[in-house]
Amino acid sequence: MPRALRLFLDSLRDLTPIIVVIGFFQLAVLQQPIPNFGEILLGTVFVLIGLTLFIQGLEMGLFPIGESMANAFARKGSVFWLVTFAFCLGFGTTVAEPALIAVADEAALVAAAGGMILDNDIARAHYAFWLRLTVALSVGLAIMIGVIRIIKGWPVQWLIIGGYVGVIVMTAFAPKEIIGIAYDSGGVTTSTITVPLVTALGVGLASSLEGRNPMIDGFGLIAFASLTPMIFVMGYGMVIG
Amino acid sequence: MHALTSLFDVFLATIRDVVPIAAIIFGFQLFVLRRPVANLGKVLLGFFYVLLGLTFFLEGLDLALFPLGKLMAQQLTDPAFIAGGIEHVGEALSWEDYKWVYLFAFLIGFSTTIAEPSLIAVAIKAQEVSAGGITVWGLRIAVAFGVAIGIALGTYRIVTGTPLHYYIIVGYIFVVFQTMYAPRMIIPLAFDSGGVTTSTVTVPLVAALGLGLAATVPGRSTLLDGFGLIAFASLFPMITVMGYAQIAQFRARRARLARQQDTASKEDV
Numbered sequence: 335m336p337r338a339l340r341l342f343l344d345s346l347r348d349l350t351p352i353i354v355v356i357g358f359f360q361l362a363v364l365q366q367p368i369p370n371f372g373e374i375l376l377g378t379v380f381v382l383i384g385l386t387l388f389i390q391g392l393e394m395g396l397f398p399i400g401e402s403m404a405n406a407f408a409r410k411g412s413v414f415w416l417v418t419f420a421f422c423l424g425f426g427t428t429v430a431e432p433a434l435i436a437v438a439d440e441a442a443l444v445a446a447a448g449g450m451i452l453d454n455d456i457a458r459a460h461y462a463f464w465l466r467l468t469v470a471l472s473v474g475l476a477i478m479i480g481v482i483r484i485i486k487g488w489p490v491q492w493l494i495i496g497g498y499v500g501v502i503v504m505t506a507f508a509p510k511e512i513i514g515i516a517y518d519s520g521g522v523t524t525s526t527i528t529v530p531l532v533t534a535l536g537v538g539l540a541s542s543l544e545g546r547n548p549m550i551d552g553f554g555l556i557a558f559a560s561l562t563p564m565i566f567v568m569g570y571g572m573v574i575g
Numbered sequence: 576m577h578a579l580t581s582l583f584d585v586f587l588a589t590i591r592d593v594v595p596i597a598a599i600i601f602g603f604q605l606f607v608l609r610r611p612v613a614n615l616g617k618v619l620l621g622f623f624y625v626l627l628g629l630t631f632f633l634e635g636l637d638l639a640l641f642p643l644g645k646l647m648a649q650q651l652t653d654p655a656f657i658a659g660g661i662e663h664v665g666e667a668l669s670w671e672d673y674k675w676v677y678l679f680a681f682l683i684g685f686s687t688t689i690a691e692p693s694l695i696a697v698a699i700k701a702q703e704v705s706a707g708g709i710t711v712w713g714l715r716i717a718v719a720f721g722v723a724i725g726i727a728l729g730t731y732r733i734v735t736g737t738p739l740h741y742y743i744i745v746g747y748i749f750v751v752f753q754t755m756y757a758p759r760m761i762i763p764l765a766f767d768s769g770g771v772t773t774s775t776v777t778v779p780l781v782a783a784l785g786l787g788l789a790a791t792v793p794g795r796s797t798l799l800d801g802f803g804l805i806a807f808a809s810l811f812p813m814i815t816v817m818g819y820a821q822i823a824q825f826r827a828r829r830a831r832l833a834r835q836q837d838t839a840s841k842e843d844v
Contacts, residue, residue, distance in 0.1 A: 348695070351686030352776075355679075356643055363675055364650050369643070377639025380582075381690075384632025387624045388692050395621020397700070399600060399612065406608045415607050419599070426595040432588075433778060490763045491754045498747045505740045514739055514802030521805040522778065524770045526629060527596055529693035533700050533767070548704045553763035556697075560770030560809060 338386070345385040349378070392530050400534025401541075408542035413485065416539075420481040423532070424559060425474030433522040434469055438462040441515045441567075448511040450574055465570055472566035473523050476558035477532065483554070484539050487546060490554040497561040504568040512571030519567045520560040529556060581637075586630040593626055632692070636776065644683065645783040651676050652787040670734045677727045680784060684726035684808065687776040688719040694771050701764055709764070709820075717819035718768045721812030726781055729807035733788045736795060739803040746810045753817045761820035768816045769809040778805060 360366055368374060407416040428434060442451070442458035442465070451457045483493060505513060524532075532555045540552035604612055612618055650656055657672050688694060698711040732742060754762055781804045789800040 348690045351689050352640065352683075355682040355686045356640070356647065359647055359651070359675075359679055359682075360643070363679075364647065364656070366650075369646075374639040374643065377635045377637070380631045380635025380638060381640070382635070384628045384630065384635055385690070385692060387628030388632060389628075389695060391621045391624025391626075391628055392696055392699075393621070395618045395623075395625055396696075398614065398621070399618050402613055403600065403604065403608070406610060410608065415603075419603050419607070422599045422603075423596075426599045430592060430595055432592065433774075490766060494766050495751050495754065498751065502744050502747065505744070514800075514806075517739065517743060517806035518802050518804075521770065521772075521809045524693070524774065525592070526693045526775050527593060527625065529771050529774070530696035530700075531596070531600075533697050537700055537704055549701075549760050550763060552704060553697075553701070553767045555767070556770040557763070557766030 338390075341386045341389055342382065345382050345389070348385060349381060353378070388526075396527070396530040397534045400531045401538035404535050404538030405542045408539060413482075416485075417478050417481060420477040420535075421474040423474075423528075423535070424477035425470045427525065427528040427531075428473040428523050429466060429470035431523065431525050433525070434466055434519070435462075437515060437519055437522050438465045438469075441465055441512070444511045444515060445571075445574070448509065450509060450511070450571070461574065465567065468566050468570045469519055469523060469563045472562040473559050476562040477555055479562075480536065480555040480558040481539065483558075484536060484546060484551050485543065487551060490550075490557065494554075494557055494561060497558075497565065501561070501564050501568075504565060504572075507572060508568035509571050512568060516564050516567035516571065519563040523563050524556055524559055528559075532556060532559070582630065582634045585634045585637075586626070589626050589629050589633070593622070597622065633775065636779075640776070641779055641783075644780045645787075647679070648780070648784040648787045651679050652784070652791045654791055670731065673730070673734050676730050676734070676784075676788065680730040681723045681727040683780055683784070684777070685719045685723035687780060688722040688772055689715060691772060691774060691776050693774050694718055694768070697764075697767060697771050705760070708760070713819060713823075714764075714768070714816065717815045718772055718812040721768070721815035722772050722777065722808045724815070725807035725809075725811035726784075726804055728811075729804040730784065730788060732803070732807075733785060733795060733800050734792055736792075736800065739806070743806055743810060746814070750810070750813050750817075753814060753821075756821070757817040758820050758824050761817055765813045765816040765820070768812045772808055772812050777808060781805065781808060 357368075360368055403419075407419065410416075439458075439462050442462040445451050445461055446453040446458055451461050479493070483490065508516065533553070536555040537548045537552035540546040540548040540550075543551075546552075601612075604610070657676075694715060695711070698709075698714045701709045701714055702711045728742065732739065757765070785800075785802065785804040789795040792800075
């Protein structure tokens with residue numbers, strides 16, 4: 335299987351920089367031996383197999399389904415269902431995202447330490463749950479707005495820059511404790527499965543609509559999904575605080 | 576045997592992550608679009624590969640990269656190590672003493688971004704859509720430089736204790752100005768690359784580095800100062816990706832000018 339072998343070698347090349355950096359710091363800077371060498375070797379082989387399979391699955395499953403659905407929605411011509419789908423995809427992929435669960439729990443600790451909520455398990459769990467729901471809602475809205483933008487052909491930069499102005503203005507008013515978490519929450523919402531799907535959806539939609547350029551109009555959905563959580567998390571902090 | 580059982584646990588957790596996505600996709604496909612999926616078998620096999628691939632990937636990271644990377648982050652930020660190479664013992668550490676931390680932050684940011692699966696996905700799409708105008712490796716390296724610069728600067732911020740929002744706001748203002756001059760084609764992709772950089776590989780290592788620094792640098796709180804590195808890692812790739820396109824455009828323009836001058840001088844002769 336030459337194709338599988340080529341993909342495997344690609345993955346090996348992708349991982350080489352990490353191996354070199356870790357090896358250099360461990361051996362030359364910290365001057366310590368590599369601990370648990372067998373386990374690390376096994377782990378590296380796992381990462382290689384995993385990356386190879388993931389890329390293969392991406393081109394067989396995630397890309398085609400994202401594009402064919404974008405195509406089908408464009409042919410169906412129902413903006414309502416397309417927008418509903420966009421919202422569900424954004425909300426559904428975010429609400430159960432493990433990285434978001436971790437960040438929400440962390441945020442609850444910060445809020446309790448800052449005296450914004452009571453420092454007990456129930457208050458913290460409540461805070462974390464609603465924060466998660468807020469972020470998922472914001473990502474759903476982001477993909478929705480992003481899809482409407484593709485349909486209308488609005489330039490992405492005005493919406494994004496407008497969003498940044500919103501972030502800057504809200505930074506001035508939001509409680510100090512929430513700012514770091516809000517800024518980070520933009521990065522944690524876009525998982526490894528969501529990104530290829532959403533990218534394929536945007537590019538597929540822009541390719542199927544007349545007068546839209548997939549390069550100019552197709553990308554940008556991820557940018558929205560990284561921006562709105564910052565605004566919503568700061569807003570959440572202001573409402574609760 | 577232990578690796579096998581935890582591999583299975585990770586597999587179950589990955590399935591749990593994918594189920595909502597699959598339910599939405601196939602739900603809409605069946606009930607709204609009401610058409611069979613083209614090449615259903617192949618698509619399902621693709622989903623299975625993605626599941627299995629992520630499982631091995633995450634388990635491998637847990638076995639190899641994360642324990643060692645987190646340990647290194649701790650050791651490099653340990654005041655005993657940082658004070659080791661310094662003559663003026665007894666004085667407080669200054670920001671220059673953390674040079675290995677900055678270098679580690681830069682290199683680990685670069686190398687983990689190169690291996691980031693969601694960035695590979697976006698880069699494949701970008702090369703396809705731009706008909707080769709943007710190459711997979713060009714984009715990945717531009718983004719990796721952005722993350723590297725961002726994380727190195729982010730560690731400097733934690734060491735010096737300057738407020739996070741100053742950096743982010745100045746960065747945003749820079750992005751806004753750059754947007755006015757960058758080629759129009761690159762802008763959406765540049766904005767997207769801010770969000771894709773920070774997922775599976777980069778976040779855990781970078782978070783460990785940030786928390787390690789915030790815990791050991793005197794006067795920093797892990798709660799207030801440990802965060803923010805991810806925000807840096809999402810901001811700077813926008814700048815470097817637009818920069819990549821601007822450099823490519825500049826070189827293309829210069830080459831065209833040189834060619835014109837060349838033909839003009841030939842015509843003179």
